[in-house]
Amino acid sequence: MRTLETFEFHYDTLKAALEKRALCDDMQIIEQAIAYANDKHQHQKRKDGSPYIIHPLAVAAIVAEFGLDTDAILAALLHDCIEDTDASHSDIASLFGETVAELVEGVTKLTRANFSSTEQAQMENLRKMFMAMSKDIRVVLIKIADRLHNMRTMQYQTPAKQVSKCRETMDIYAPLAHRLGMQKIKWELEDISLRYLVPDDYNTITNYLNEHQQQDEAFMNTIQSNISDRLSAVGIRNTSYGRIKHVYSIYRKMQTQCKRIEELYDLYAFRVIVDSIPDCYNVLGHIHDLFNLVPGRFKDYISTPKPNMYQSLHTTVIGKQGIPFEVQIRTWDMHETAEYGIAAHWKYKQGSGGGSEKDFEWVRRLLESQQDSDADEYIESLKIDMFDDEVFVFTPKGRIVSLPAGSTPIDFAYAIHSGVGNAMIGAKVNNRIANIDASLNNGDIVEILTSKSAKGPSRDWLNICKSNQARTKIKQWFKKEKREENVNHGRASFEAEMRRTGLPLSLTIDPEISPQLLKKLSFDNWEDMYAAIGYGGLTALKAVGRIRDEINRAMKSQANEKSAQVVAKPVEGENRHSVNGVIVEDIDSCLIKFAKCCTPVPGDAIAGFITKGFGVSVHRADCPNAANRHEQPQAARWVRVRWANQDNQPFETTLELDCITRDGLLLDVATVMSTSRVRLKELNGKDLPGGKSVFTVRFEVRNVDELEVIRTKLLNIRDVVGSRRGQN
Ligand code: MN
Numbered sequence: 001m002r003t004l005e006t007f008e009f010h011y012d013t014l015k016a017a018l019e020k021r022a023l024c025d026d027m028q029i030i031e032q033a034i035a036y037a038n039d040k041h042q043h044q045k046r047k048d049g050s051p052y053i054i055h056p057l058a059v060a061a062i063v064a065e066f067g068l069d070t071d072a073i074l075a076a077l078l079h080d081c082i083e084d085t086d087a088s089h090s091d092i093a094s095l096f097g098e099t100v101a102e103l104v105e106g107v108t109k110l111t112r113a114n115f116s117s118t119e120q121a122q123m124e125n126l127r128k129m130f131m132a133m134s135k136d137i138r139v140v141l142i143k144i145a146d147r148l149h150n151m152r153t154m155q156y157q158t159p160a161k162q163v164s165k166c167r168e169t170m171d172i173y174a175p176l177a178h179r180l181g182m183q184k185i186k187w188e189l190e191d192i193s194l195r196y197l198v199p200d201d202y203n204t205i206t207n208y209l210n211e212h213q214q215q216d217e218a219f220m221n222t223i224q225s226n227i228s229d230r231l232s233a234v235g236i237r238n239t240s241y242g243r244i245k246h247v248y249s250i251y252r253k254m255q256t257q258c259k260r261i262e263e264l265y266d267l268y269a270f271r272v273i274v275d276s277i278p279d280c281y282n283v284l285g286h287i288h289d290l291f292n293l294v295p296g297r298f299k300d301y302i303s304t305p306k307p308n309m310y311q312s313l314h315t316t317v318i319g320k321q322g323i324p325f326e327v328q329i330r331t332w333d334m335h336e337t338a339e340y341g342i343a344a345h346w347k348y349k350q351g352s353g354g355g356s357e358k359d360f361e362w363v364r365r366l367l368e369s370q371q372d373s374d375a376d377e378y379i380e381s382l383k384i385d386m387f388d389d390e391v392f393v394f395t396p397k398g399r400i401v402s403l404p405a406g407s408t409p410i411d412f413a414y415a416i417h418s419g420v421g422n423a424m425i426g427a428k429v430n431n432r433i434a435n436i437d438a439s440l441n442n443g444d445i446v447e448i449l450t451s452k453s454a455k456g457p458s459r460d461w462l463n464i465c466k467s468n469q470a471r472t473k474i475k476q477w478f479k480k481e482k483r484e485e486n487v488n489h490g491r492a493s494f495e496a497e498m499r500r501t502g503l504p505l506s507l508t509i510d511p512e513i514s515p516q517l518l519k520k521l522s523f524d525n526w527e528d529m530y531a532a533i534g535y536g537g538l539t540a541l542k543a544v545g546r547i548r549d550e551i552n553r554a555m556k557s558q559a560n561e562k563s564a565q566v567v568a569k570p571v572e573g574e575n576r577h578s579v580n581g582v583i584v585e586d587i588d589s590c591l592i593k594f595a596k597c598c599t600p601v602p603g604d605a606i607a608g609f610i611t612k613g614f615g616v617s618v619h620r621a622d623c624p625n626a627a628n629r630h631e632q633p634q635a636a637r638w639v640r641v642r643w644a645n646q647d648n649q650p651f652e653t654t655l656e657l658d659c660i661t662r663d664g665l666l667l668d669v670a671t672v673m674s675t676s677r678v679r680l681k682e683l684n685g686k687d688l689p690g691g692k693s694v695f696t697v698r699f700e701v702r703n704v705d706e707l708e709v710i711r712t713k714l715l716n717i718r719d720v721v722g723s724r725r726g727q728n
Contacts, residue, residue, distance in 0.1 A: 005050060005153065010057040014073070017064035026070040030060075033077040033096060040085035047156035055149060056080060062145035066182075066343035067336075072138045075103035079142055082108045106139035107146070109443050140176065141343055147173045148185060151192040166193040181308035181341025190248035198251070205247050205254075208261045216244060216268070223270060223319060227327075230286050231272070236279055240272045242325075266316065268325035273335050277302060280329045284313050287327050291317035294324055302334075310338055393444045401446075407466045409436045410457075413448040414470035421470065422457060422477055423450035437464045456481055486534025487527050494533055497540035503551050513554045517547045555630040559621075578644030581651065584608055584616050585640035591615020598623035598726040599653040603704030608641035616641065620725065650700035652681060653707055657695040657714060658722035661687060668717045669695055676710050695720075 011034075018024055034057060041052035060076040074096050081087040082104055093101035151169060154162055170193045177186035195202045209216070220242030231238045245267055253264055261267075272283050280302060297316035305311045312330040319325075330338065391405050393412060403411050409427030413420045426449040427436050440446060457474045465471055498505055507513045508526060521543060523529040532538040579592040581602065592608075598620040600606045605621035607629055618641055619626040629638035659665055666685050673680045682698035697714070701707045711723055 005046075005048065005054060005058075007051070007054055007057065010054060010061045014057065014061040014064050017061065018073075021064075021067065023070060026073075029096070030070070030073060030077070033074045036087075036095065037077050037081060040081050040087050044084060046153070048153065052080075055153075058149045058152075059142065059145045062148055063142055066141055066145065066340050068138060068141060068343060071097070071099045071103060072142060074100045075107065075138070076142050076145060078104050079107045079146060080111075083111050103136060103138055103142065106136060107142050110139065110143045111146075112443070137342065140180070144173060144177055144180075144182070144185060148189065151189060154192060154196060162196040166196045169193045170197070177341070179308060180343070181310060181337060182339070182343065183310070183341070184339040185341075187246040187248065191246055194248045194251055201251055201254075202247060205250050205261055209244055209247075219321060219323065220268060220270075222321075223268075223325065226290055226319070227270065227272060227287070230290055231283060234282075234286065236274060236282055236286075238272050238274045238279075238283065240270060242268060242270045245269055265324050266326060268323070270325060270327045271335075272327065272329045273332055274329070275331065277331060280313055280331060283329045284315060287315060287317060287329070291319050293317055297326075302330075308341060310334075312338065391440055392442050393440050393446050396445060396447045403440065404466045407440050408438060408464055409434060409440070409446055409448060410461050410465045411467040411470045412440065412446045414465070414473045415467065416448065418473040418477070420448050420450060421473060422481075423452065423454045424448050424457075425451045425454050436461075483531055487530040488534070490530035490533030490540075491526075493540040494530060494543055497544045501544055501548065503544065503548065504555070507551055507554055510554075513551075513558075516554070517550055520547050520550050559627050559630055581644050581649045582606070582608075582616075582618055583642050583644050585642070587616070587639060593617050594651070595619045595623065595625065596654075596726070597625050599651075601651040601653045601701050601704050601707055602643045606641050606643070608639040610637045610639060623726070648702060650679065650702060652698060652700050654696060654698045654726055655707075655711060655714065656724045656726070657697065657720050658724075659685075659693045659695055660719040660721060661691050661693040662719050665693070665717070665719055666695070669697065669714065669720070672713045672717060673697065673699060673710070676713060678706070678710060 014030070015027070018027060018030075034053065037056050038051070038053040041056070044052035046052055046055060056077045056079060059079060060073050063076040064073050078087070078092055078096070078100065081092065082089065089101050089105055092104055147169060150165065154165065157165065169189050174186050174189040174193070177183075177189060224240055224242050227240050228238065231240070250261060250264065250267060253259070253266075254261060257264070272287075274280055274283060294316040297314070299314040301310060301312050301314065311334040312328045314326060314328055316324055316326050391403050391407055393401050393403065393407075395401060395416065401412060401415050403415060409429065410421065410424070413424045413427070424436065427434050427438075428447040428449065429438060429440065429444050431445070431447075457477055459478070461474050462471055465474065495505060508517060514526075518524065518526070518529070521529055523532070529538070529543065533540055533543060579590065580594075582592050584590055584592070592615055593611075594600055595609075595617050600618055600620040600623075606618050607621050607626045608616040608618050609626070609629070611617050616639065626638070629635065657669070666683070670680075670683060673683065679700040680697070681700065682696065684696045685693055686696070687693045699710070701710070714720055715723055
């Protein structure tokens, strides 16, 4: 752990980094920023009790070491001012320029965003969003420097905070550092995280390394002098050193190989840094000459750089000691890239604004040169200025939601759930009431206000929303919700109009009549027709007018034939009181008699006529006396009747037979009747002029089927030529 948490230490580090890059002229404005930040943070202390300014100063020093420009260094010094003090964007802009103010603003946004998430699946999204939120890559680099310093001073935090911060570092910052090629930063972030997240294993490894330090150093010194002696002898200018691999990588090896640290062999790595690429391959030859090559471990990342632009030659060899070790050979340029990644390629642009095309030159080059799948992943996370088509926002609970750029709270609401969208009455963005058509920005926390009494989406929303998802769901709502409303409303006015006109509604559900009516109305089904009335595309008056004639005609013809089938159809589940086997609709108890004219039996379609003083007279529906029952003024006296389901009760009925007169005919009819085992009540013959006669047969049957069997038998008698129900 660092013990040099003093103003002087960080100030000197910063100054040294600037001197190295000949930026000393900028020291004056940097001094100004230090004074400004110190003044703003004067009432704040670090957790360890030291003045707050030490933190931004340390971050600025790290940023300077990354190789970033003066604007980024100034922004690093001021990075907590907007978040923690009364300094505003415009204050900073007027003192240090708009670019610096924007960088600080960007860092503030990342600071406010909640990147802690327990969902593994969200991590990649979080990382993407982190990048997307930072239009300027310098913002990400300052934020990484900020996190690095906070990690270095983690011992002053509470244990709970240590764990949550380290978790976040492993989930977000270390992978980002890796993607950006900042290997050195990544290692440090990982090692500090491991120390707090898995302290036992961390201690095991560091204790082992400490115990073996002398041994390790002796070994590494031997190898290092073997290498440098040889290279000096052949005249290759180089810097070489050995190191123990970082703690977290040892931990990972132990985990993946299920080994104890004693069993791991490749803990050592040597670096040889030279001036040119030909020197790299030269060195490789000498290494392979000095030591024994471990087959299959040579990798040429110079001709094929890693997706994060890392370049080096890697080879693993074994010396006389029998201990394998890795040798990495690279140029100084490659070394800078390996340590600081994208930051190493930062082009200092005097006076020009950040975030321009040029800023991403390196990234672009990378995107063009890398084609493998690993690169795809990298490209995904590095799209920075290519994220124009996406915006990432949070739910109040910290869930990340990805939407098309320019999306509004409406899009957000429908992305959460269509129910949320349909019940939306307003929205809060970053805890402030916002218009539902406001454009959302990366990192916004969006809360949708809903109400049970919300009237649902408005048609305007279709023009406001940016996502297809929202548009589809809003359209669905109009189709479904509004249609229901329209159908109900339309049906009510249609039925009211039918009642007013005195037309029966029953025909609209009559399977035979209904299609004809719909044809007249030019609709495929009644729902559509009702919906049209509901919308106001058709008035109920007009609709009824169009079908009035058709209904009247249908009622007339039904009176002659079939309509009674509808009338007499038993209503399921209804168990009303019947009299003489007949139920009268709407009248619970009344006298029932069967009309002599047609003598109906169960199975016949029937209709009831309210007589004056004799109760209800039941006719067959096709009885001529019932033909005009739908017409005024008598219509009101006709009632709907139906048969009760009583199969065993006998009903009296009458058949008239037309015959050609002959002797013995009466006997033949009587014989048929007696063999049919029905109760014969009356059998009369009457001679007509011209050798014809009419027989009247009155008998009892249980239903119309029985009656038809007897009728057929009678018609089979020779000289019986016709038959008729009832009595004329
Ligand atoms: Mn900070």
